[in-house]
Amino acid sequence: MYAIESSPAKKKDATGDIAVDLYPFIREYKGGRIERLLHSSFVPVSEDAAANRGVATKDVIIDKSTGVSARLFLASRAAAAAAAAGEMLPVIVYIHGGSFCTESAFCRTYNNYAKSLAARTGALVVSVEYRLAPEHPMPAAYDDAWAALQWVASxxxxxxxxxADPERMFLAGDSAGGNIAYHTAVRASRDGSLMDIEGLIIVHPYFWGSERLASETVWDGVAMFSPDLVDRLWPFVTAGHAGNDDPRINPPEEEIASLTCRRMLVAVAEKDILRDRGRQLAARMRDCAWAGDHVALVESEGEDHGFHLYNPLRATSKMLMESIVQFVNQRTALALPLPAALLPELHELHACEGKTSDSEMNSAKPIPGVPARPYIDMFGYGMAMKYWSGQKSMPRGSLHIGQAKASRTRYGLFLGGTRPNKTNKVSLPAAAPLQRVLLSTTFSSG
Known part of the structure; x- marks a missing residue:
C-alpha cells in the first residue's frame, strides 16, 4: 500500500521553499530537490514461478543510453498449456500510471498488478519502466514507450x-499510462512497420482540456483529484512548454481516426474526475470508420481513480479484471462468464462553453462485462528512482486511495449502437464475441 506524507501543509527544508506542490504526488523545491510523496516499495524479480504464485519475472534493459527498461511476467501454467497446444501467447505491453512523475514498473503496486494480469489473461506481460518528469519532461515517456514497443516487436x-504471438499484441495502461499507451498506438499506426496492435486497453486514462466537462466541474474534497490539481499537472510535466489546450491531452478527432488497432477497451470510474474524458474518447472512437463494433466502455459505479490497484480484492476490481481478461481472450471460446450488471444511461457530456456536442455520447448501448519505492540506479533500478535514495526521510502516514465502499455495484460494457431493452437477456454461443452477452446482477463491494 502506498505511503504519503501525513500532512499537506507546505514546508521549508534545507533546499528552500516549495516551488511546485502537487500533493499527494510530488513536490519540487526552489533548490531543485524533487520529493515524491506517493510511493510503494521495490519488489525484486523471481524467475522461479513456483515461488512467485505461478508467474516468473525478469528484468531487461531496453536502451542503455536512456535507461528505459522493462519487467517481464510469464505465467507458467499458460506457457505450458500453449507449448502443449503448439500455440503462442498474447503479449500485453503495459504502461504504469503515476501522473507522469511517480511510480515504477518495479514497485509493489504495479508488480502485483502486472503479475495478476499475466496470471489471469495468460498473456506475456511486458511492464515498461520509463523516465519520469520533471527530471525528464514529456515527451520522454512517449519516446521510452515507443522504444519498448519496438523492442517487443523485435x-x-x-x-x-x-x-509471444506477434499477431496478438495489446497496448495497455492506467491513468498517465493510459495516455502514453494511446499515443504509442497512434505512433504505431502511423509508422506501419511494427506488428499490428490488436487491442488498446486504457484504464482511467489521463486526458484533459482547457474547457470543463461535467465530471470536471465539481470536487467533493474526497476524490483523488481536484480540478486545480489536474490543471497544474500537464504544464508541470512538460516543463512549462504546454498548457491544457495541448492536443496530447485532448486528442483531435483526426488523430483518433488514424488508429489502426482492431479493438479498444476504455475503463472509467464513476467518482473519478477524469471519467467524462474517458467516455468522450470512447464515443469519438466509436464514430471512426475503423471502429465498427469494437470499442467498449467499462464503468465501475461508486469507485474513484485507480481503485483496482489499491483494492484488488474488491468485487469491482475483480470484475474490471475479468472484463480485461475476456477482452484479451475473446478470440477463444468463453469459459464461465462472471455476471455483470447493466449500467444506467450514459450522461451527456457538456463543456462549460457548450462546445462539446451532445450527440457524442448518444450512440452507446450496453454490452456486458462477464462481468516504499526506493530510487536506485538501473539494475540498481531505474530512471529517476535514483533521486529518492539520498533524501531525508519525512514523517509519513498511510493513505488508502479509493477508500470509499459502494454498497452496490452496477457494472458493464458499452458499445456504440441502439440501446437494447434492459430486461432482455441474451445467451452466448461459445464462439460469439464478448459484446453480445447481456447479464444482470447485483454485487456487494468488499
Missing part, C-alpha cells in the same frame, strides 16, 4: 521469441 528476448 522478439529479441528469449521469452518473447519462445512465447
Amino acid at each position: 522478439l529479441s528476448d528469449p521469452w518473447l521469441a519462445d512465447y
Whole structure:
C-alpha cells in the first residue's frame, strides 16, 4: 500500500521553499530537490514461478543510453498449456500510471498488478519502466514507450521469441499510462512497420482540456483529484512548454481516426474526475470508420481513480479484471462468464462553453462485462528512482486511495449502437464475441 506524507501543509527544508506542490504526488523545491510523496516499495524479480504464485519475472534493459527498461511476467501454467497446444501467447505491453512523475514498473503496486494480469489473461506481460518528469519532461515517456514497443516487436528476448504471438499484441495502461499507451498506438499506426496492435486497453486514462466537462466541474474534497490539481499537472510535466489546450491531452478527432488497432477497451470510474474524458474518447472512437463494433466502455459505479490497484480484492476490481481478461481472450471460446450488471444511461457530456456536442455520447448501448519505492540506479533500478535514495526521510502516514465502499455495484460494457431493452437477456454461443452477452446482477463491494 502506498505511503504519503501525513500532512499537506507546505514546508521549508534545507533546499528552500516549495516551488511546485502537487500533493499527494510530488513536490519540487526552489533548490531543485524533487520529493515524491506517493510511493510503494521495490519488489525484486523471481524467475522461479513456483515461488512467485505461478508467474516468473525478469528484468531487461531496453536502451542503455536512456535507461528505459522493462519487467517481464510469464505465467507458467499458460506457457505450458500453449507449448502443449503448439500455440503462442498474447503479449500485453503495459504502461504504469503515476501522473507522469511517480511510480515504477518495479514497485509493489504495479508488480502485483502486472503479475495478476499475466496470471489471469495468460498473456506475456511486458511492464515498461520509463523516465519520469520533471527530471525528464514529456515527451520522454512517449519516446521510452515507443522504444519498448519496438523492442517487443523485435522478439529479441528469449521469452518473447519462445512465447509471444506477434499477431496478438495489446497496448495497455492506467491513468498517465493510459495516455502514453494511446499515443504509442497512434505512433504505431502511423509508422506501419511494427506488428499490428490488436487491442488498446486504457484504464482511467489521463486526458484533459482547457474547457470543463461535467465530471470536471465539481470536487467533493474526497476524490483523488481536484480540478486545480489536474490543471497544474500537464504544464508541470512538460516543463512549462504546454498548457491544457495541448492536443496530447485532448486528442483531435483526426488523430483518433488514424488508429489502426482492431479493438479498444476504455475503463472509467464513476467518482473519478477524469471519467467524462474517458467516455468522450470512447464515443469519438466509436464514430471512426475503423471502429465498427469494437470499442467498449467499462464503468465501475461508486469507485474513484485507480481503485483496482489499491483494492484488488474488491468485487469491482475483480470484475474490471475479468472484463480485461475476456477482452484479451475473446478470440477463444468463453469459459464461465462472471455476471455483470447493466449500467444506467450514459450522461451527456457538456463543456462549460457548450462546445462539446451532445450527440457524442448518444450512440452507446450496453454490452456486458462477464462481468516504499526506493530510487536506485538501473539494475540498481531505474530512471529517476535514483533521486529518492539520498533524501531525508519525512514523517509519513498511510493513505488508502479509493477508500470509499459502494454498497452496490452496477457494472458493464458499452458499445456504440441502439440501446437494447434492459430486461432482455441474451445467451452466448461459445464462439460469439464478448459484446453480445447481456447479464444482470447485483454485487456487494468488499
